[in-house]
Amino acid sequence: AISLGYSVANYKLGAFVMSAALAGLAGSLKAIVFQFATLTDVTWQMSGEVILMTLLGGIGTMVGPIIGASLVIGLENTLATSGFPVTIATGLIFMVCVLVFRRGIVGEFYARIFKRAGKD
Incomplete structure (x- = not known):
């Protein structure tokens, strides 16, 4: 990108600003919806869980992290009623x-679909 003449620093700054704005919006909406603000989501385990969701679904896709988050949250909700430790x-x-x-679940799915499409 630098060799093409783009100001990489400005794009990085823009990405971080948008990320911080969305995180702040999500936190404020959570406080408004639950009418209670806690620090339970500000732990290193929560950051690890977000990375787990992303890796599980697939990094190179837009749908992958959504699928990964659905699987992890669904698993946690399902196992919460059983005696088996969720972690x-x-x-x-x-x-x-x-x-x-x-490549994650969605990444592997896409790879197999495009691999088949290339063979035909």
Whole structure:
């Protein structure tokens, strides 16, 4: 991008500003909806969970993190009623997905579809 004459620093700054604005909007909307503000979401575990959701769904896609978030939240809600520890189940599923789905679930799905389309 630099060799093409784009100001990379300005694009990086713009990306960080948009990210911070969306995070601030999400936090304020959560406080308004629940009418309660806590610091439970400001932990390193929450950051790790967001990375887990992204890696599980697939990094190179727009749909991947949404699918990953749906799977992780659904798993947490399902296992919350059972006696099995949620963090152990999430960790095991993450390890299996990292070993089996190298590009994430959606990334592997796209790769197989485009691989078939290329053969025909």
